[in-house]
Amino acid sequence: QVQLVESGGGVVQPGRSLRLSCAASGLMFSRYAMFWVRQAPGKGLEWVAVITGDGSIEYYADSVKGRFTISRDNSKNTLYLQMNSLRADDTGVYYCARASSSSAYYSTLDYWGQGTLVTVS
């Protein structure tokens, strides 16, 4: 079955960097676009970034554009989120999620990881 496992979260000072990873198994990883979605403590869900199956197209939320970079290594079945210039309002649980297709367009999020907590303080 599809399994997504995030790692790399932790406590980091404002202005510093952190890289999250999402290890995927049970799927043909390169056939699916992948998302990062975050959730601030006690708040709702916020889309962060998406990357197509072949890694050729990326989109970012305005709140992270220019600071965060999504990438993937299809040979390692792993998704990444490089987070630079972190701010207090980046604090939250970060989830990776699989798209329903290789495209970033009109793809729903069908499988989610358990999340990794990032605390900027």
Added chain:
Amino acid sequence: DIQMTQSPSSLSASVGDRVTITCRASQGIINYLAWFQQKPGKAPKSLIYAASTLQSGIKSRFSGSGSGTDFTLTISSLQPEDFATYYCQQYSSYPITFGQGTRVEIK
């Protein structure tokens, strides 16, 4: 950006009740609408996509309807395991946006 507005923000219901949650988009999204369930401390779980298609393994007491700007999630007979927060999400255009959530509590 497309704004997604859910109502109500919270509701109290009893086991066996029929529950309806609505989601309104600020502009037409055809049927590019998904519903998720989230329990405390857990990841969201996909329930419905394309406004009315149940994800594999989701119980038939869940149903979705709507198109354009107005959508509905219905739980026909609320079960104890259904007490959770529900989110709608549009994937018609970027940025992808979620509703603010509807918390379903035990009466």
